[in-house]
Amino acid sequence: MRPELGVELAVExxxxxVSPVHAYEGRPGDGPRPDPDGRHPASVQVRAGLGLVxxxxxxxxxxxxxAVTLFAVESLDAVARELALPAVPDPLLTRRNILLRGADVDALAAGRDRAGAVFxxxxxxxxxxxxxxxxxNPCRWMDVVLAPGAFRALRGRGGVRCEPLDNGVLRPGPARLRVLEPG
Known part of the structure; x- marks a missing residue:
C-alpha cells in the first residue's frame, strides 16, 4: 500500500x-564473504543522525x-513472479536493514525535484x-544471491536509504507506519 500523509498503516x-561487515564487496563471482553477526536480531537500537548501533x-x-535502508518484501514477491522462481528469495539476502511488509517504501524516497518523506x-x-x-538501488550482487535477473527486476523497487531523526528501538512483528511530511 502506498503511504499517504497522515494515514497510519498497519505493517509488519x-x-x-545489523551487520558489522559489508558482505557484498569485490566480485560477485567470488561469492559473498561470511556474515558472522546480526542476521536476525531481536531488536535494533536506532540513534538519531547515526544509524543502527x-x-x-x-x-x-x-x-x-x-545509514538505514528500508525494503518492502513485496518487491521480492514480484521478482519471484517475474523470474518464475520456485520460491520467494529470503529478504535478508538483500542486505537491507529493515524489511517491511505492508507499505510501498519506495514511494517515500526523494525524487529529482522533491525531498524524501519524513515518516x-x-x-x-x-x-x-x-x-x-x-x-x-540494487547492485549486480542480486543476480548472485537472489536469482539471475534479480538485479534488473529490482530496479525501482530496491528500497530507500534513510536518516534516523530519533533515538529508539525497533523489533520484528506488527508495527505502524505514518508519513509525517510528504516527499
Whole structure:
C-alpha cells in the first residue's frame, strides 16, 4: 500500500539486519564473504543522525543520509513472479536493514525535484522518525544471491536509504507506519 500523509498503516517488520561487515564487496563471482553477526536480531537500537548501533554504516559521515535502508518484501514477491522462481528469495539476502511488509517504501524516497518523506515507524516501543533520502538501488550482487535477473527486476523497487531523526528501538512483528511530511 502506498503511504499517504497522515494515514497510519498497519505493517509488519519481517526482519532486521545489523551487520558489522559489508558482505557484498569485490566480485560477485567470488561469492559473498561470511556474515558472522546480526542476521536476525531481536531488536535494533536506532540513534538519531547515526544509524543502527552495531551496523557497518553506524556513525559514518559519508553515510549520514543513508545509514538505514528500508525494503518492502513485496518487491521480492514480484521478482519471484517475474523470474518464475520456485520460491520467494529470503529478504535478508538483500542486505537491507529493515524489511517491511505492508507499505510501498519506495514511494517515500526523494525524487529529482522533491525531498524524501519524513515518516515514523513504531513497533511497540514508541515511534522512531526517519527522513527518506535516495533510492537504495540494487547492485549486480542480486543476480548472485537472489536469482539471475534479480538485479534488473529490482530496479525501482530496491528500497530507500534513510536518516534516523530519533533515538529508539525497533523489533520484528506488527508495527505502524505514518508519513509525517510528504516527499
Amino acid at each position: 517488520i519481517v526482519g532486521l539486519l 552495531g551496523d557497518r554504516y553506524f556513525a559514518r559521515p559519508a553515510h549520514r543520509h543513508a 515514523a515507524l513504531d513497533s511497540g516501543d514508541g515511534p522512531v522518525r526517519f527522513r527518506a533520502h535516495r533510492a537504495a
